[in-house]
Amino acid sequence: MPRKDDYYNRAKQQGYRSRAAYKLKQLNETAGLVGPGDTVVDLGAAPGGWLQVAAELAGDGTVVGVDLQRIRPLDGVETVRGDMTDEEARERIREALDGREADVVLSDMAPNVSGEYSLDHARSVHLARMAFETARELLAPGGDFVAKVFDGPDVRDLRRDVEREFDYVREVRPEASRKESSELYLVAKRRLTAPVRAGDELDVEIEDVGSEGDGIAKVEGFTLFVPDAQAGDSVRVRVEDVKPRFAFAERVD
Structure with a gap:
């Protein structure tokens, strides 16, 4: 049975809204992202597979999902419908956090695929950069950030910029990603709040x-x-x- 069918069937059997839930599970196993009591913000969260996993991992913590599309209600999860680059939506995210800073900001956002690789790659990097800017606003010192991006030449510059803000950054390709997919995840650990950066x-x-x-x-x-x-x-x-x-x-x- 092809791997994609296996993850799809497992998601159906275990009650996850998307097969992508297993990507976050594997990322968490690799990088230790979400723990009990954490405050988690998931950008581009519809239909909610990552939110389900984040809520399981965070336990009695706080999980907030953001998307332009409506996200069906989930126990223990708050949702914000809107564009994360819009100030009104960002204010609603801050209200949902109720004064807390995020321990983890996640982004599984991807552009609508056009079939033209260079365009899709550039759009995915743009979305990852928007998620990065949101993470810089919401993350607590020492917090973690994850963003999906399609592999290509612009990833190097994006990774360089993220590296300036975190203790270390690595590229991870979860087993649950489809074999033919070019997607990878930038996993950034321990946000730096120092007044200096390497090279200064x-x-x-x-x-x-x-x-x-x-x-x-x-x-x-x-x-x-x-x-x-x-x-x-x-x-x-x-x-x-x-x-x-x-x-x-x-x-x-």
Whole structure:
């Protein structure tokens, strides 16, 4: 039996609204995205297969689904009908979150396929970028982001931009994706809220020396470790690696 029939039949038998539910299950097994108590926003959520899985994984957490199409009600899930790029819809999302920041923002959005690959690819990247901008607005520090995109040349630039905002990014192709599909998922873990990004150059004052011998500078209260620097030094550095709570830099003076 072809794989697509297997997932379709399993979805019917297990009460999921779409075979795509198994993609989120597999993504979660791979990357540990949704846990009990999490606040989850699912963009482009109709018909609701991902919402069902997210609600199972989040337990007593909060799950909000957003789509231009109507989403039939689901227990434990709030839905917003509208365009996520519209300010009114975004305000309704914030109201549904009730002051909470999202732990995870998911997007399984895809364009209506035209059959012209370069156009479909470009449209999918555009949707992923819109989801990324929404994630930047809604995600808590350390939160995760997932977006579907059709593979192609524009993925590299999209991934580069996402990498600047998260601890790490990987490309995942779930087994539940159809064999002939070019879709992949960018999985971004642990949103960074640091005031610096890799590649930034700046002048800093070394305030202290850490236990490993690296100089310690502060940028808007954020810790920057600088090798070969002593307390009291004024140095110019280039940021090399950013973590959620600190970063590493190299002297360039």
